[in-house]
Amino acid sequence: MFEAITDEEQRGQVGIGTLIVFIAMVLVAAIAAGVLINTAGFLQTQAEATGEESTSQVSDRLQVVSTSGNVVENTTDNYVINNVTFVVAKAPGAGLVDLKETTVQVIGEQGQNSTQLDDLDADIESVLDVDNGVLTDNSDRAAVHLNFSTTNGDFSNYAELKSGERLTATFTTASGASTTKEIRVPTTLTSDQDSVRL
Known part of the structure; x- marks a missing residue:
C-alpha cells in the first residue's frame, strides 16, 4: 500500500519541497494580514472622522x-x-x-x-x-x-x-x-x- 523510500536523497527532496510550500503559505498569509490590518486602520480612521463631522453637524x-x-x-x-x-x-x-x-x-x-x-x-x-x-x-x-x-x-x-x-x-x-x-x-x-x- 505504501511505497517505502529507500533512497535517502529522494527523502530529503520531499522535505525541502514541503518546507518551500510552507514558507510560501506563511508569506502569503502575512501579506494578506498586512493588507487587512491596513484596510481596517483606514476604515477606523474614516469612521471616526465621519462620526465627528456628523456630531458637529448636529450639535455645533x-x-x-x-x-x-x-x-x-x-x-x-x-x-x-x-x-x-x-x-x-x-x-x-x-x-x-x-x-x-x-x-x-x-x-x-x-x-x-x-x-x-x-x-x-x-x-x-x-x-x-x-x-x-x-x-x-x-x-x-x-x-x-x-x-x-x-x-x-x-x-x-x-x-x-x-x-x-x-x-x-x-x-x-x-x-x-x-x-x-x-x-x-x-x-x-x-x-x-x-x-x-x-
Whole structure:
C-alpha cells in the first residue's frame, strides 16, 4: 500500500519541497494580514472622522436667545422696522462656534437672500459682541444686527419690514448645523415704541 523510500536523497527532496510550500503559505498569509490590518486602520480612521463631522453637524449650532426690532418712521408716515437684532448663544453641547464663518439666510414676503455674517455692512466688532466673533462658552452672547433699510441695507432686495410681515432667518454654522427662527412684526407699530420684541 505504501511505497517505502529507500533512497535517502529522494527523502530529503520531499522535505525541502514541503518546507518551500510552507514558507510560501506563511508569506502569503502575512501579506494578506498586512493588507487587512491596513484596510481596517483606514476604515477606523474614516469612521471616526465621519462620526465627528456628523456630531458637529448636529450639535455645533446656534441658539437664538432673543429677537428685537428697531422701530422708525418711514417717508409715508408709517412705522416700520429697519433693523433686527438677534441675540445668539451656543446650543447645549456645541463646540466652538465661529460667527464670522456663519451664514444667515432670510426668507420672507420680499423674497430670499443670504449672506455671511462677516460680510455684513456694519463693522464686525459692532455686529459681533464677542472677542474675535467666536463663541467659546455657554454663557457667551453675541448680538447680530441685520439691516433691512432701503439704503445701505444688508440685503439688496429687502426694504424695511412692515406691520404684520413675517420673516424666517436661518443661521448655518461652518460645520453645517442650522438654526431657524421665525419672526413676525406686530400688526401695530407706534411712535411710542423705540424697539419691539419679535
